[in-house]
Amino acid sequence: MLPGDNADLRKARGAFFTPEPIARFITRWAIRTDADDIVEPSCGEAVFLHQVGKNHRGRIVGIEIHAASASESERTLNREGIPAVVHASDFFFHEEFGQYDAAVGNPPYVRYQDWAGDARAKSREAALRAGVNLTNLASSWAAFTVHSALHLRTGGRLGLVLPAELLTVNYAAPVRKFLLDYFSEVTLVLFEERVFPGVEVEAVLLLADGYDPTGQSRTDRMSVHQVRDADGLSDLAAARRWTPPARGGRWSAGLMSAAGLSAFTEVTESAGFATLSQWGDTTLGMVTGNNKYFALSPAKVAELGLASTDVVLLSPPGSRHLRGLSLTSSDLRRLGADGQATFLFRPSAEPSDAAWSYIRSGEDLDVHTAYKCRVRKPWWRVPSLRPADLFLTYMNADTPRLSTNRAGAHHLNSVHGVYLKQEHRKGGMSLLSIAALNSITLLGAEVVGRAYGGGMLKIEPREADVLPLPSPSLVDGQRDALNELRPTIAAMLRSGLLMEAVASVDEILLTKGLRISKRALTAARSDHADLAARRMARGRSN
Template sequence: MAGDIVAPPSRKADGAYFTPEAVAATLVAWAVRGREDRLLDPSCGDGIFVAAHARSVGVERDAASACLARERAPSGEIHVGDFFAWAERTAERFDCAAGNPPFIRYQRFAGETRARALRVCRELGADFSGLTSSWAPFLVATASLLRPGGRMAFVVPAEIGHAPYAVPFLEFALARFSTVHLVAIREKLFPGLSEDCWLLFADGFGGATDEIRLSAVDRFVPSRDPPDAFERVDVREWRTAWSRRLRPYLMPRAARHAYRQVADSDAARRLGEVAAVGIGYVTGANDFFHLRPSQAARLGIPATFLHPAVRNGRSLAGPVLTDADVARWRAADEPYLLLRLPRVGALPRSVAAYLDGEAGRLARTAYKCRVRSPWHVVPDVAVPDYLLSYMSGERPSLARNDARCVATNSVHCVRLRDPGARERLEAWGSPFIDLSCELQGHPLGGGMLKLEPREAAQVVLPAHGQVHDLDRAAVREGLSAMRAWRHRAG
């Protein structure tokens, strides 16, 4: 990110969204303590940060944006090129740094720049996985260019509160700054983006701290300093009780206490203890492998080779998936029939004709089809005990699979390890389990909650009667807070 709210398409692909002037002014005003301070912006965009302080250096890989930065900040020093290459070359050290680094997800944060960034960070003691977004390596490399006692103030994505790839940066910051203060802002800093943003204030480079200061505010208010009110997050608790996630600290202390009392008890179970949670099958060509009843009849595909399938979470309308649900799909002529073919043996002429037809010739060119043999056999098709929605609005849906459907990777397949756990799963949708889903999952744009298989496996299933009356109010308050932070009412 760096530069106007609505970015040109090429900059948007680079994670470039220019910063509101009031946000830039706030960050620079805190980072700079004196007129002679030297400030660094590692991704200066159009120069809104470097223009706020005369003795500034900006690095920008986009030449057009760098030209704008020079016009906006004639007293600044603007370098065009890859920041990580520049950071390795420069001998200069800075009193402070401020900016809004690009939020480039790992799929596009690739090539030589990514390799250099990960190597530089690894040498500095921050070992990122290949799934990291670009902003975290930017901040590690920037911190390494500070003088002892230096400060840095940056816009960061709210993912810093829950993403595993953010942990190496946070651990790096805790080991190298005497103060690490995050300001979580519920109202969007960038109204045109689905991405929520927080602010980072790190002070005293060369020191260390055993706490994270976390301020939770409804909206950004310009100021020369971060908020005076903050929660002191004990790093040991953050690492152990909350698996290095800061999102739980957005809810009231009473809610955290009530949740931990249940989650840490011997009576509670994690979903992953009583069931295996995994993704459904991947066809590689969904439209080809899923047929409507009318299409199957017209093609003459025998029922032996067709199996009812759940293609997305919208099909999970209630706590039980029944034959009546499948009958409704059939009556609506929905494409719910998976073409499930055997690996060996002769196929009926009608099936062979469909495979060799125009749609089949196109489907077999898809990557997943090309790399398997035979291409038309969809692997990993199984009938799970339950089906769990992958992305959801109010709450993830869990449906008992009485209809014995199979499912695509748009939903999760839950297979019981312990049949005695069914009673716990019947409580799905209770406020406590809803809160556990909020804490283990993570928010997406548009108020959606995403629950990866590894996150779903950590959802806490309390024993019957384990959540007491006094705790229920605290749990509901915590649930309301977590939903509000992902822009979901209720």
């Protein structure tokens, strides 16, 4: 590490330096002749330019905002006989548009929370030059990708290491559309394991060929390679071709096999399937500002002497207890007896004397100074949501679960609440938690959700809105069979037999209800298993 630089400074500017096998693979793909002009934006230690070779005749240019890194990179490149020039400047002020045959590199990854001020404004301006309107949620790499492409000549190539957010997040939709609109070929290389040790961000390789600033050479299809790790780049298997359903749509379905994607598309586009948003609304839970203070066990409520009007029923923080079909009043009593927090301190009117005493103790502990507490009046009254019809788990080792809220409990932001439309409430309360346990929904969760640290599958409300689920008409048509199956499914889930439960529901909804073939169902199940295994393998390798 250079003098004056450190890990915190590198993280702040989004610098994650690239393993040599990846840099070598991308650079060799991008360079077609020794006369090609090459640029590496945000080059850091210029690991990509070091792969060019000393006999290269074309221009070799790097741009790096960190002056010491820029100087050292140019020195080491020149020492190796590589005639490169590295500019110490902000790439968004570098505007040699249409001057290069290839742009290669690993753009900085700075999350939107830290990507602010002049840097954000300049990056959005750069993206707008290409007609790409990025939202305030966009991380730094998105604008870098677009700005890099603008530096290419017609026919040029873009080879970048990008976060896997490219495939799934909403803010990347205009970037995905841009790539398909202005390149004749788009290829992705996906890794089963993480290739940046110790870094939570998952990476993909983008190889975009045939840049055409007029958009006349646009493509509707893309190629996808999958390898285990960086060493697998030396022996790529044949790519699979895939057509995204929409130009800015998510690319995560491209991970499926051809047979699995066909089965998934056939089912989800049929009248027998809908999305969760067609059943109802999914919302975030309540935010207390301090769960340890506000979430109380029955024993703690008794110890404090709180009145019934001082507390409301609560699904305990977390979601481990929501892996069955429902949360009942007896479940809450059992959880409370085990010491879990099944009450929320939230006086509905004038607090009791005991509640006032507890409020004063909270102030003594500075609970009221926490941000969420100090911005509300009074600080001790948590904004309330009515009890949801169902709970949806949003951090999952296996798959998101729907659990009917039979207890009428409130929920915190460790789970989501689903509020069913009135016309679907009776059927949804009774059967949706069972119906959701099918192979198409499980596969859909891997597609619409996001892999998170430790291999967890995270699903936010907007992602949950498009989660594919059996339609109200299909569920109603199989109502008797599902009700008969309920005790068996509940017992399977208590025993941890998730996939056995899914197979039973598949038989009713998919095989008998929708009459999908055994071959199609096998393909969907196989793809779900592959995507889940891939997600968990990346978590283990982190």
